Amino acid sequence: MSTTRSDAIGLVVGEATSTSFVLASTQEMCPSRLDYVAVRSRELVDGSLVNVEILAQVERVMASSDALKQLINYDALRRIKQADLDDLRNYAAARVLGYLHPSRDEVLIPRRSIIPGTEVQIAPASLLDSFYSYSEDEAIHIGNLITRSEVDVSLDVSGFRRHTAIIAQTGAGKSYCAGVLIEELLERGGTVLVIDPHADYALIGMDSEGARHELSNRCLIFRNPASTGRYSEREVGNLEDYTIAFADLDNQEIFDIANVHQNFTRIRDTIENALRILRSENDFFTPEDLVGNLQTQLDAATSQRERTDLQSALRYARAMARMRVFAQSSTSMDRILAPMQVSVLDLSGLDSISTDYVVSKLLRDVSSLLQAGDYSHPVFLVIEEAHNFIPPEANTRSSSIIKRIAGEGRKFGAFLVVISQRPSKIHPDTLSQCNSQIIMKLTNPNDQDAIAKSSEMLSRDLLDNLPGFNPGEAVVLGPITKAPVMIKIRERRTREGGADINVVEALRAARREASIETTVDQDRQRTEPFDGTFGE
Amino acid sequence: MPEYLPQLIECIRENREDWIAGIDRSIDSALEELLGESARAFWHDLPVESATPPDGVIGTDGSQSDRILWSGSHWWVVRAVALCGKHRTRLIDTGIAPSGLRDQDFQWYLSVKMEELEHKTALEGLKQVDAEYVLLDGSLFGRLQHPPVESPVPSDRFLLLDYFDTILDLLEYCRNKNIGIIAVSKDSRARHLVRHLARSAMNGAFNDMPAGTSAKIRMKAAEVLQGKRLPDEEIEDLFTNTRQETGKNWRNIERLVELGIQPVSDHVLMQYLMRGKGYTSPLLLSMNPDTRSNFMAAFTDSMTYSRSRFRNAIKEAEDQRAVRKRISATLKRLERAPAIVSFHTRLHPRDTPLRIDLPSWMVEDKKKLWEPLQSEEIACNRDDVFEVLTGGYGGLQNYNIWQVRADAQARLSRETVDSLYRDVLEKELGMRIEFERGYRRVYYP
Numbered sequence: 001m002s003t004t005r006s007d008a009i010g011l012v013v014g015e016a017t018s019t020s021f022v023l024a025s026t027q028e029m030c031p032s033r034l035d036y037v038a039v040r041s042r043e044l045v046d047g048s049l050v051n052v053e054i055l056a057q058v059e060r061v062m063a064s065s066d067a068l069k070q071l072i073n074y075d076a077l078r079r080i081k082q083a084d085l086d087d088l089r090n091y092a093a094a095r096v097l098g099y100l101h102p103s104r105d106e107v108l109i110p111r112r113s114i115i116p117g118t119e120v121q122i123a124p125a126s127l128l129d130s131f132y133s134y135s136e137d138e139a140i141h142i143g144n145l146i147t148r149s150e151v152d153v154s155l156d157v158s159g160f161r162r163h164t165a166i167i168a169q170t171g172a173g174k175s176y177c178a179g180v181l182i183e184e185l186l187e188r189g190g191t192v193l194v195i196d197p198h199a200d201y202a203l204i205g206m207d208s209e210g211a212r213h214e215l216s217n218r219c220l221i222f223r224n225p226a227s228t229g230r231y232s233e234r235e236v237g238n239l240e241d242y243t244i245a246f247a248d249l250d251n252q253e254i255f256d257i258a259n260v261h262q263n264f265t266r267i268r269d270t271i272e273n274a275l276r277i278l279r280s281e282n283d284f285f286t287p288e289d290l291v292g293n294l295q296t297q298l299d300a301a302t303s304q305r306e307r308t309d310l311q312s313a314l315r316y317a318r319a320m321a322r323m324r325v326f327a328q329s330s331t332s333m334d335r336i337l338a339p340m341q342v343s344v345l346d347l348s349g350l351d352s353i354s355t356d357y358v359v360s361k362l363l364r365d366v367s368s369l370l371q372a373g374d375y376s377h378p379v380f381l382v383i384e385e386a387h388n389f390i391p392p393e394a395n396t397r398s399s400s401i402i403k404r405i406a407g408e409g410r411k412f413g414a415f416l417v418v419i420s421q422r423p424s425k426i427h428p429d430t431l432s433q434c435n436s437q438i439i440m441k442l443t444n445p446n447d448q449d450a451i452a453k454s455s456e457m458l459s460r461d462l463l464d465n466l467p468g469f470n471p472g473e474a475v476v477l478g479p480i481t482k483a484p485v486m487i488k489i490r491e492r493r494t495r496e497g498g499a500d501i502n503v504v505e506a507l508r509a510a511r512r513e514a515s516i517e518t519t520v521d522q523d524r525q526r527t528e529p530f531d532g533t534f535g536e
Numbered sequence: 537m538p539e540y541l542p543q544l545i546e547c548i549r550e551n552r553e554d555w556i557a558g559i560d561r562s563i564d565s566a567l568e569e570l571l572g573e574s575a576r577a578f579w580h581d582l583p584v585e586s587a588t589p590p591d592g593v594i595g596t597d598g599s600q601s602d603r604i605l606w607s608g609s610h611w612w613v614v615r616a617v618a619l620c621g622k623h624r625t626r627l628i629d630t631g632i633a634p635s636g637l638r639d640q641d642f643q644w645y646l647s648v649k650m651e652e653l654e655h656k657t658a659l660e661g662l663k664q665v666d667a668e669y670v671l672l673d674g675s676l677f678g679r680l681q682h683p684p685v686e687s688p689v690p691s692d693r694f695l696l697l698d699y700f701d702t703i704l705d706l707l708e709y710c711r712n713k714n715i716g717i718i719a720v721s722k723d724s725r726a727r728h729l730v731r732h733l734a735r736s737a738m739n740g741a742f743n744d745m746p747a748g749t750s751a752k753i754r755m756k757a758a759e760v761l762q763g764k765r766l767p768d769e770e771i772e773d774l775f776t777n778t779r780q781e782t783g784k785n786w787r788n789i790e791r792l793v794e795l796g797i798q799p800v801s802d803h804v805l806m807q808y809l810m811r812g813k814g815y816t817s818p819l820l821l822s823m824n825p826d827t828r829s830n831f832m833a834a835f836t837d838s839m840t841y842s843r844s845r846f847r848n849a850i851k852e853a854e855d856q857r858a859v860r861k862r863i864s865a866t867l868k869r870l871e872r873a874p875a876i877v878s879f880h881t882r883l884h885p886r887d888t889p890l891r892i893d894l895p896s897w898m899v900e901d902k903k904k905l906w907e908p909l910q911s912e913e914i915a916c917n918r919d920d921v922f923e924v925l926t927g928g929y930g931g932l933q934n935y936n937i938w939q940v941r942a943d944a945q946a947r948l949s950r951e952t953v954d955s956l957y958r959d960v961l962e963k964e965l966g967m968r969i970e971f972e973r974g975y976r977r978v979y980y981p
């Protein structure tokens with residue numbers, strides 16, 4: 001193909017619109033799928049028709065041959081190929097991402113059609129930089145372009161004033177991606193609260209080598225009494241307990257936690273009576289104290305009716321005791337929320353009811369603080385395994401407060417970062433409130449549909465790319481970026497806690513522990529190698 | 537449309553026998569009887585079958601298109617391509633022919649323009665790539681059989697002279713560079729082989745005649761078999777005389793003369809009488825008697841010929857002497873044009889035959905185009921030609937991979953002409969190009 005511009009890789013052909021075009025190229029010059037290309041066009045900007053450079057991304061690449069048609073028999077195809085008459089044609093279909101306003105740092109979507117015959121070039125790095133970078137204050141450095149590793153991609157920190165969702169199937173790197181975001185938010189002074197059901201973020205205070213980093217003292221891990229997290233205090237440093245003072249709860253809260261139906265008045269009366277006795281005796285008591293009091297009353301009960309009520313009340317009290325989140329004192333919100341601090345709430349080891357209660361309690365407390373103006377900094381609420389807290393149908397304790405934050409939180413400075421591998425299992429209202437989305441590898445069609453419904457920006461073509469992503473690759477949409485972008489997440493500076501287990505190493509360790517390794521080696525050495533013949 | 541189907545079925549059923557006879561033409565038994573044995577003697581196995589297309593083969597083809605404009609004038613476009621591997625040579629020509637031209641004259645003019653461009657493109661392609669063979673679409677003999685006359689288009693009176701110059705340039709270039717020219721015709725309607733076989737059969741029939749059989753009958757019959765057109769009365773006389781003088785053989789001779797008057801094509805004959813893969817014995821072709829006499833008149837007295845056949849061109853010319861000189865130069869070159877060797881081949885048992893033309897020098901024969909008075913068998917030891925043909929054979933749809941590709945690439949689509957080229961024309965001329973209403977009425981976008 002002869003070109004007048006040395007860097008032209010093709011020409012716009014056929015029917016082009018303001019949002020997409022097809023370019024004809026050659027086998028050598030044809031761009032790859034996901035490559036960024038640029039075309040010149042004219043747009044009406046602020047009342048004047050000006051030349052602009054439009055950025056587009058290649059969605060599909062096609063090669064066709066008029067000579068090598070499907071219906072031709074193999075022998076003819078072979079001869080045509082051998083005679084070099086295949087007449088290959090190479091095309092690429094590109095989706096327009098937008099163009100930069102000539103004077104403002106703003107991406108606009110073209111309103112005029114790209115003109116067939118226009119030369120197409122590989123997007124220069126300077127253009128991509130303009131699209132995907134922000135000023136130092138605003139930038140959250142998330143990674144680089146998948147197809148152009150030399151181009152760094154930043155997200156707009158202002159974009160986080162709308163909620164964000166990180167969606168990916170297991171193993172695609174969503175926790176890793178969230179870790180990068182947390183690092184960046186922390187460095188920019190953010191208050192980050194991480195709801196962490198599996199202690200995946202417990203090592204956030206360590207660098208990738210396992211040493212403490214300069215912001216380690218700004219990373220606090222709040223461990224519940226039942227935590228099964230695989231880390232020690234020596235490793236993570238700032239480790240504190242997260243507990244809720246049972247004595248601080250009023251009766252209604254206790255009935256709610258214990259799920260005592262409002263019609264069960266006799267049971268409620270029995271529990272109320274026990275609580276009154278406990279309060280009169282001590283300022284601090286636990287669910288175990290409540291169980292003890294009820295048991296004492298049961299032992300002394302004389303009537304059958306009395307015994308029945310006490311036995312029922314005991315069942316509820318024992319359930320609360322099993323929740324293992326209550327203690328004699330509550331963790332202060334002053335410790336959890338502080339400027340330039342990451343607080344990780346380790347919920348590992350808790351059953352689903354306890355987890356649900358703790359999360360709802362904590363988020364209500366945060367929400368109250370912010371609404372009352374008692375905490376003046378924005379709080380980024382990172383909720384891992386969000387599908388467990390805000391399922392589409394069932395009403396959990398935490399779902400109502402999360403939905404409220406999703407609906408109104410941005411007004412008082414609570415910004416959600418919802419993380420899940422099952423978007424189809426998240427309440428659609430909450431997901432649709434997440435205007436920004438970081439979507440990684442996702443193969444389940446139901447999950448793809450769920451995010452497609454939640455975002456008008458996610459086109460079918462973008463969805464089709466999701467199953468092909470490698471771990472750590474993502475598409476970013478929404479206010480956190482000027483234009484949809486496909487990125488490779490940068491390396492984390494902090495240590496990852498949620499990575500997959502190294503099975504080979506784990507099995508080796510198991511053999512060592514069982515002292516089998518030596519035996520196996522000895523046995524191998526004893527076995528004579530086969531010399532290639534079978535002896536007598 | 538299904539509404540017509542019952543009536544259609546009825547039409548077919550009413551005349552079923554006629555249908556079958558019409559399709560078969562009921563000629564197979566006659567052909568078999570008259571020519572079957574000699575035809576099979578003419579049919580040979582392929583000397584070589586290659587599974588690999590050879591390198592250095594150029595395929596060429598052209599395409600033509602025209603539109604009648606609202607003013608009645610004809611806008612025409614011809615284009616051609618020569619391709620070899622990934623290399624392409626493309627030429628295009630376009631122009632306006634005036635209104636008032638007879639349709640058949642214009643169509644003749646356009647087809648000559650296209651063939652001329654094909655020759656130029658082939659020659660240009662040969663100069664750009666290192667080739668051993670060049671393939672032409674159609675008959676090489678047919679390209680040389682035009683009587684050299686002036687063109688009906690006033691602005692292009694010497695078209696045929698230019699045309700002959702280009703094909704002679706191509707032939708000379710190939711001969712000098714030892715490049716084989718292979719003209720491939722997939723739907724030839726030529727009758728050289730049928731006439732040749734009929735003439736042989738006729739000679740056999742006359743050999744069985746009494747010695748006193750009229751020489752006049754022999755001569756007339758031979759002329760008919762050579763393609764000469766005789767008036768109906770002469771034919772009737774010929775039949776009457778034949779019956780009277782040739783005794784019991786009169787019917788066979790009559791049938792052979794009838795075959796000479798309305799011969800089946802060589803390919804039809806082959807479909808009936810020659811089965812399987814193979815090729816026919818090559819024939820050195822002789823010109824049609826009428827065309828030959830034109831050529832001979834031009835060669836022997838070019839001045840007189842020019843005056844009669846280029847009357848307008850000479851009259852319109854400012855320098856008539858230069859025009860005559862120009863005509864004479866081309867005619868002299870044409871006189872040296874090689875004779876053409878032709879054969880048919882079938883490369884797959886279920887395929888239709890291909891006609892192949894080669895210049896005589898490719899088979900070590902030095903005869904000129906005008907020299908053979910009647911077609912004659914000639915030895916052809918060019919297995920390499922069969923290597924090209926069989927190596928490039930890709931089945932019924934791809935009878936020759938180079939030619940099929942060239943055809944696809946040269947073909948002018950309606951969209952190309954009506955949108956792309958028309959837009960260019962309008963832009964360059966700065967005026968709207970409107971087609972005549974008849975054309976627009978059948979325009980289905």
